[in-house]
Amino acid sequence: MDLDLVMAARRGDEAAFMALVRPRSDRLFAIAQRILRDVDRSEDALQDALVIAWRDLRGLRDPDRFDAWLRRLIVNVCVRHASRERRRTARLRVLPVDGPMAPDAFLTIADRDQLERGFRRLPPEQRAILVLHHFLGYSPAEIAETLDIPPGTARSRLHNAHRAIRAALDADARLSAVGGQSA
């Protein structure tokens, strides 16, 4: 941990703050991109999270927790952005994924398309939990700490998120089978 940089940033040193967040920005962006599934919105969320981090840095009591605090900020900002977007596009057709389609023999194009649609149907909080678990590899205890919820709640929400995406995938498969148009 860059404790000196955290302390300098807390005293208002902008250069120290940028030196602190620059090497962390790719990871934060990757988290945002997984939750929001949109490059522009992920960039906006990252911007907002970093500006909030700058503004509220003096409220961080334990500088050793800077990384965890930053991840919590980006997740919370993404959930807020996704909630707004969800209200706005609830009736719109889902757009294709923005990220590159890396070749992966395990996942077919149909799998990806189905996952994309199923994932976008989930509430933002469930998306965030799945990203924390399956992208960052967080345990339910770590998810609980990041989202500031009890561990039992994290476990049940993770279970519910799995159940929800499974239901979304199954529903999508049924729609595809009868030639329906999803989302």
Next chain:
Amino acid sequence: MTTDRDVGRLLDRWLADGLDQVNDHVLDLVEERIGLERQLPAWRASWRDSHVNANLKLAVGLAAVLIVAVVGWNLLPGRSPGVGGPPTTASPAPSPSATPSPVPTRTPLPCDSVPLCAGQLTPGDHQSSEFSPQVSYTVTDSDWTNTVDHEEVYVVDSPRGYLLLVAHPAIAERTAACEETPAAGYGDAPSDWIDFVTSHPGLDATNIHAVEIGGHTGQSADLASLTSWESPCAADDFMSNIVQFIVSSRPSPLGIYGVALEVPIRLIALDVDGQTVLITFYANDGLGLFDTSVVRAQAVIDSMRFCPAGGTCPP
């Protein structure tokens, strides 16, 4: 039918793909925006939802409910405020986090800490509604914002810095046990405040002089902390260079306040009809521009008029 294990494996693979590098222009914009966004002091930042735990949120939420209940109780026909009902002391309430604008402009901070405030102030005369003694004042710039109007604490914010008023201030000392205790040998009169800051080993007090504001007398000093200062509390970590000594003697959202390196303040202790009111100005610009930013703050301070609780401020 998709099984749990299938879903987990699919998600692992699927989420592993995707963009992992942010475009440089995003960080350029962040750099531009933080240049326009000032940092919140710890006591304000720590109330935001990104830092408070679930129990505190619940407690604060209950406090908000209590305020509504108290206000409702006191507004019942035939009831006078504070008579026969629960204590009327306001408490901090939760607030939505302000989301910064996508364009690089300074984010306003209206009422983000306690439930009551006037928000953005138009040039002209204004007065507190909760802060007691009631204070009226005049702003000539359009960039002042009242962000806290609490019985014990009042804040007027601007891009240049902010004014913090404390109705019942007390002088505290941070101990090695990381607690605040009343500073031994000091009362709360204006002269006590000046005696304390001039004798404190971590403070450099300059420009000490008597003041008269709205017919009330007091003492003023400009304070900077010394690099040699180390908090006696080892756990203070990044706050170890901050001389923490301003608290409220009554329940309030103030916490402890002080002077940080490179953030000089103007401190005025005023005797308002036997009650000390502390007025401080914290400049955002650091040492370099303190002299210029304090001039505009002092104009607001000089326009302040105090009147007793329940009374009407003179025009």
